[in-house]
Amino acid sequence: xxxxxAALSARIDRTNELLQRMLAEVAKTPSTxxxxxxxxxxxxxxxxxxxxxxDRRAFDVDAEGLIDALIDRARTIFADSxxxxxxxxxxxxxxxxxxEQQTIxxxxxxxxxxxxxxxxxxxxxxxxxxxSDLESLARHRAISDAALLGGDExxxxxxxxxxxxxxxxxxxxxxxxxxxxxxxxxxxxxxSQRTLDLDFFKxxxxxxxxxxxxxxGERPTRExxxxxxxxxxxKWLAARGRDTLLELLPGHPYLPGSVDQDLxxxxxxxxxxxxxxxxxxxxxxxxxxxxxxxxQY
Numbered sequence: 001x002x003x004x005x006a007a008l009s010a011r012i013d014r015t016n017e018l019l020q021r022m023l024a025e026v027a028k029t030p031s032t033x034x035x036x037x038x039x040x041x042x043x044x045x046x047x048x049x050x051x052x053x054x055d056r057r058a059f060d061v062d063a064e065g066l067i068d069a070l071i072d073r074a075r076t077i078f079a080d081s082x083x084x085x086x087x088x089x090x091x092x093x094x095x096x097x098x099x100e101q102q103t104i105x106x107x108x109x110x111x112x113x114x115x116x117x118x119x120x121x122x123x124x125x126x127x128x129x130x131x132s133d134l135e136s137l138a139r140h141r142a143i144s145d146a147a148l149l150g151g152d153e154x155x156x157x158x159x160x161x162x163x164x165x166x167x168x169x170x171x172x173x174x175x176x177x178x179x180x181x182x183x184x185x186x187x188x189x190x191x192s193q194r195t196l197d198l199d200f201f202k203x204x205x206x207x208x209x210x211x212x213x214x215x216x217g218e219r220p221t222r223e224x225x226x227x228x229x230x231x232x233x234x235k236w237l238a239a240r241g242r243d244t245l246l247e248l249l250p251g252h253p254y255l256p257g258s259v260d261q262d263l264x265x266x267x268x269x270x271x272x273x274x275x276x277x278x279x280x281x282x283x284x285x286x287x288x289x290x291x292x293x294x295x296q297y
Contacts, residue, residue: 006176013225016071019294021271029110030080030081030082030145031078031080031082031145032081032144032145033074033078033081033084033144033147034083034084034085034086034087034142034143034145034147035068035071035083035087035128036085036087036130036133036134036146036204037057037087037088037149037150038071038089038090038126038149038150038152039088039089039157040091040152041181042148045175045176046061047059047205048176048177048181049176049177050198050201050206050207051205052207053139058208059086059207060206061205061286062164062203062204062205063100063204063205064103064104064107065203065204065260065261066204067086067104067163068189069200069203069260070147071254072254072255074147074202074257077170077194078147081145084109084142085109086110086112087111087130087133088192089113089114089116089127089129089130090126090152091114091116091125092116094116095114095115097114101114104197117204125222127152130150130155131155131157131158131161133159133217133248134146134159134161134162135164137162137167138162138163138167139168141165143170144166144168145167146162146270147170148172148190149172149173149196150186151181151183153186155186155187156186159186159291160189163191165295168191169190169276171186171187171190172193172195173193173195174196174201182221187235193194199247206231217268219273219281220281221275222281224285225267225270225284225285225288226285226287226291228267228286228288229267229284229290229291229292230289230292231266231270232270232289233288233290233291233292233293234292237292237293237296260286263286263289267285
C-alpha cells in the first residue's frame with residue numbers, strides 16, 4: 001500500500017511539474033494583435049469627416065501614412081502585445097488589384113484582401129472575408145486581440161465567431177460629423193469601442209482642389225532619399241537627445257505618426273520633391289532615418 005501511495009505521489013509531482021512548465025511557457029508567450037480595416041468604411045467615413053464627401057474621386061488618402069498611424073495607435077493600446085499584421089479589405093473589379101491597392105499590398109506587415117466591386121461601386125464579399133480571417137486566426141490562437149475598423153452590421157457574425165474562440169474584439173470607429181456611422185448591433189457585441197477623430201485623419205486625407213499635377217523636378221534616387229533621412233535623424237537626435245531615442249527604438253521599424261509626418265514634410269522640403277504616393281522612396285527615407293538612429297545606440 002505504501003508503495004502504491006508513493007507511486008501515486010510521484011505521478012502527481014510529475015504532473016504538477018509539467019503544469020508549472022506549461023504555465024511558465026504561456027507566461028513567456030507574448031500576446032498578439034491584428035488590425036482589420038474595412039477600407040470601404042474607412043474611405044467613406046474619413047472622406048466625409050475631412051473632405052466633406054464620400055466620393056473617392058474627390059479626395060486623396062495617404063494610405064501608407066495612415067496604416068502606420070493605425071499601427072502606432074494599436075501599439076499604445078496593446079502595449080504588451082506584438083503585431084501580427086494589418087488586414088486591408090477592399091473591393092475591386094473581378095478582384096484585380098488597382099494601382100493603389102497594389103502599393104498597399106507591397107507594404108510590410110500588410111495583407112490586402114479583395115472582394116468584388118459591382119456596377120454601382122458597392123463592395124461584395126468583404127464582410128465574409130473579414131469573418132473568415134477573424135474566425136481562423138482566433139481558432140488557431142494566432143491572435144488574442146483584434147482591432148476592427150468598420151461599421152457594418154454584417155460584421156456582427158465575424159465578431160461573434162472570433163469571440164467564440166476566446167479572442168477579444170475592439171471596434172474602432174471614425175468620428176461622424178452628424179449621428180453615427182456604425183451599426184448599433186455591432187457596438188453592442190464588441191469588447192471595447194474607440195473613435196478616431198478629425199485630428200487623427202487630417203494628415204492623411206486631403207480634398208482634391210484641382211486635377212493632379214505631375215510631381216515637379218527630377219525623381220531622386222533611393223540613395224539620395226536615404227541620405228536625407230539620415231540627415232534629418234541627426235538633426236532630430238541633436239534637438240531631442242538620447243532619452244527620446246531610447247523611447248523610440250522599441251517601436252522599430254515603425255515611427256509614431258507625428259514623427260513620421262514631420263519626417264515626410266521636412267524631407268520633401270529638402271528634396272524639393274513630393275514623396276506622396278511614392279512608397280519605395282518613403283521606405284528609403286525611413287530606412288535612412290532609422291539607420292542613423294540605431295548607429296548611435
